Amino acid sequence: QAEEEGYEEYGQYEEQYGDQGCMDMGQGGDMGKGEADYPSVRSPSDLLSFCVKSSGASKWECGICGQFSHSGRHQVRNHVESKHFPTTFQYPCNYCDKTCNTKKGLEVHVSEKHRNH
Secondary structure, three states: OOEOOOOOOHHHHHHHHOOOOEEEOOOOOOOOOOOOOOOOOOOHHHHHHHEEOOOOOOOEEEOOOOOEEEOOHHHHHHHHHHHHOOOOOOEEOOOOOEEEOOHHHHHHHHHHHOOOO
């Protein structure tokens, strides 16, 4: 059975992933499974192609590992990025020098560090 994870609040995401979705300029990260195997991934929107839904199924599933499913396609997209393409894209913060490796990491960072913006 595929595992379902949802993040009702940003704090839940940060509890699980900590600050691994963000980094200060110059820090490296581990290459996730899939990054080297899928050179056609050129933009963050390409990650949606790994979100699959079988005919008649109610949940989207990770098409790479099959270990994550969720009713929301974008939650599966966030899984694909954080687990399989963790250093493929860079998301700079508009309010400080922080750069995040995932879109969700940037959202969490902005909500936690720049609440008034």
